[in-house]
Amino acid sequence: MPFESPRVSRLEPYLNRAEPAPTLLKMLVGVQLAGIREDVGLSQDQAARAVGFSPAKLSRIEAGKGRRPPTEADVRALLEQYGTDAYEASVLLQLLRRAGEPGWWQRYDKRLMPEWFDRFVGLQEAAIAIRTFEIQYVPGLLQTPAYTRAVVERGLPSAPTREVERRVELRTRRAELLRRADAPQVWAILDESVLLRVLGSPEVMREQLAHLVAVARLPHVTVQVVPLDLTHASAPTIPVTYLRFGGTDLPDVVYLEQITSATFLEDQDETEEYRIALDRLADEALNPRESLALLEQTAERRYAAP
Numbered sequence: 001m002p003f004e005s006p007r008v009s010r011l012e013p014y015l016n017r018a019e020p021a022p023t024l025l026k027m028l029v030g031v032q033l034a035g036i037r038e039d040v041g042l043s044q045d046q047a048a049r050a051v052g053f054s055p056a057k058l059s060r061i062e063a064g065k066g067r068r069p070p071t072e073a074d075v076r077a078l079l080e081q082y083g084t085d086a087y088e089a090s091v092l093l094q095l096l097r098r099a100g101e102p103g104w105w106q107r108y109d110k111r112l113m114p115e116w117f118d119r120f121v122g123l124q125e126a127a128i129a130i131r132t133f134e135i136q137y138v139p140g141l142l143q144t145p146a147y148t149r150a151v152v153e154r155g156l157p158s159a160p161t162r163e164v165e166r167r168v169e170l171r172t173r174r175a176e177l178l179r180r181a182d183a184p185q186v187w188a189i190l191d192e193s194v195l196l197r198v199l200g201s202p203e204v205m206r207e208q209l210a211h212l213v214a215v216a217r218l219p220h221v222t223v224q225v226v227p228l229d230l231t232h233a234s235a236p237t238i239p240v241t242y243l244r245f246g247g248t249d250l251p252d253v254v255y256l257e258q259i260t261s262a263t264f265l266e267d268q269d270e271t272e273e274y275r276i277a278l279d280r281l282a283d284e285a286l287n288p289r290e291s292l293a294l295l296e297q298t299a300e301r302r303y304a305a306p
Contacts, residue, residue, distance in 0.1 A: 008088050010249055015094055022106070023122025024245065025099035027064030029075065031249055032092055034062040036082045051077045063266075067115050069099040108170055111163070116262045120255050121174060123243050129185045131242040131278050135235065136197070138208060139188045142215055142223075145172050147208040150200030178215060187222045189278070189285055191235065195225070195298045206303035213295050216288070224285040225294050235281055242274055 014021075014028060037047050048058040053074070061070045061078075075096055079089045105113060105121045113121070124130060124141075132139045137151055148171045152164050159167075177183060198205055216223040226235060241255040254265040254274045265271055286294060 008091050011091050011095060015091070015098065017098075019103075019125070021122070021126045022069065022099050022101060022103050023064070023119055024126035024250070025095050026066070026069045027250055029069065029092060029096050029099060030062040030064035031251075032095075033075070033078055036084055037062075037078070040082050042082070047078065047081065050081050065119070067118060069096055072096060104173065105170070108166070112166055112170055116264075119264065120241075120257075120262060123253055123255070124174070124184075124241075125177065126245060127184045127243040128246045129187070129244040131187045131189075131240075131244075131275075133189045133236060133240045133278060133281060134194055135191045135237075135239060136194065137199075138190065138194055138212065140171055141175050141178060141186060142188060142212060142221075143171060143175065144204075144208050144211045146200055146204045148172065150204055154199065178218065178221065183220050185220050185222075187224075187282070189224045189226060189281055191226050192228045192294070195295065196302065202303045203305075206299055206305065209295050209299035209303065213292060213299070216292050216295070222288050223291055223295070224282060224288060225291040226281065226285045227294070230284060236274075236277060240274055240278065242271070242278060 011028070011032065014025065037044070042050070044058055044062070045055050047053075048055045051074075053061075058078075060066055061074065072093060075093065076089075079092065084092075103122055103125060105125075106118065130141070132141075137143075138147060140148075143151070145168050148168045149164060152159065152167045156164070156167075178186065195209065199208075212223060215221050238256060241257075243253045243255065245252075251266045251268060252271045252275070254271050256263040256265070265274070285291070
């Protein structure tokens with residue numbers, strides 16, 4: 001039986017994932033290739049020149065970026081250059097092949113699923129913990145279809161009906177993550193203004209708040225609200241999503257979305273700043289029980305059926 005390095009023993013469980021996880025596995029292959037390169041004492045530039053790659057190409061491979069995984073020929077060339085143990089190389093190549101299995105979200109066209117959003121959804125699907133802060137809308141994973149439709153129609157007022165419905169379908173499918181047997185821990189912090197801003201109609205808001213109450217009672221979901229009268233809240237000025245993955249091989253990722261693009265932060269010094277900010281905000285917000293009471297009170301007082 002071949003000797004198994006600690007690295008290989010950590011990788012093998014990923015081969016048995018029931019669901020495709022292309023984004024996670026691309027990152028994992030990249031992280032491992034970077035670790036092996038560093039173990040043999042090569043810089044990124046040295047390794048790239050040795051196999052005939054540009055430094056930018058090797059950087060993309062090690063970062064796990066791009067809609068598709070690297071080719072098997074490229075990964076084999078790197079593994080051979082590094083003198084990687086045959087068994088460890090075989091495990092990495094198996095992971096690479098699994099990284100080529102499409103996720104459910106990749107059947108949507110590029111207008112709905114640009115590369116940056118493809119990556120984000122793939123990371124959400126693979127995360128073991130998702131923390132998010134929202135200042136304008138209910139977080140996507142916690143939205144009802146009617147609320148999502150109102151958000152899309154507000155943001156894309158000229159979009160044809162078919163596109164609107166496809167976007168609602170996509171977000172609804174994403175929300176099924178909460179009902180999976182291996183659902184991640186989800187911790188959402190909302191500014192109270194999210195509850196008061198009417199999207200769609202009072203009926204849509206009543207249904208949305210009822211849904212928030214229901215999901216907040218799930219054992220793996222925590223919802224907190226930052227009240228409007230908390231004048232000293234240390235809230236970020238933009239929405240933040242913080243993603244954590246199992247094991248020690250993958251870095252935490254912070255996702256910051258703009259109108260037509262997004263920024264992904266993986267450097268530990270940067271992600272740690274956001275983790276601390278979210279911790280501080282959670283301490284300042286209403287606790288989960290108080291937040292649940294506020295959700296119920298807002299639904300009753302502001303959106304009660306006539």
